[in-house]
Amino acid sequence: MRYGKTSTSTCPPGSTYYLYRRVPARYRKVDARLHVDQSLHTDSFADATAKAMEVWNQLLAAWEAKLAGNSGDAEARFAAAQELAQRRGFRYLPAPVIATLPYDDLMKRLHKALGDKPGKVDILEAEALLGGAAEPPITISRALELYLVHGEG
Known part of the structure; x- marks a missing residue:
């Protein structure tokens, strides 16, 4: 997780945490991005940690659905x-x-x-x-x- 444009573990007041992860190679056929950079809409580390896992799991499920949709x-x-x-x-x-x-x-x-x-x-x-x-x-x-x-x- 990150906030703003830096990668520190603390978040200044008023800043927002982001999910920043590499897109796995398996999903590059359905998502051309190299990295996911998505706002978690919170400045709380605890909330951000929970949200990050949920958002990542949703992304994985969507990528799997897209891969299935690429089939003939x-x-x-x-x-x-x-x-x-x-x-x-x-x-x-x-x-x-x-x-x-x-x-x-x-x-x-x-x-x-x-x-x-x-x-x-x-x-x-x-x-x-x-x-x-x-x-x-x-x-x-x-x-x-x-x-x-x-x-x-």
Whole structure:
């Protein structure tokens, strides 16, 4: 953790702690940053320590969902979009439904999908938050598998 632009273990009054960690090589395909540098919105070391672990675990889960979404498997991609939307605090909805959302709800999704890097849009984030992931058709073999897994009632 760090505060401001230095790396000391104490935080002057009014300063904020940040999570600053290297992005693991495994996730470079889905996150081009070399390091995560995210505000923890606290000047308390104890709070920052707890928040840092929570934020890091959320980042790991989101990266895993994005990796799954990079697969060519339509079902895995759709499931990854659903999980990523949930990790971002939204329910996955198809684009036609999102188009009918109230203005404020639509803007929240758009702002989250665009992220904090102007001019750079993460396609997997946008698909998950704006309903761009196509729901895969159910094949006969998949229907049988679902029937057997979920039982006969």
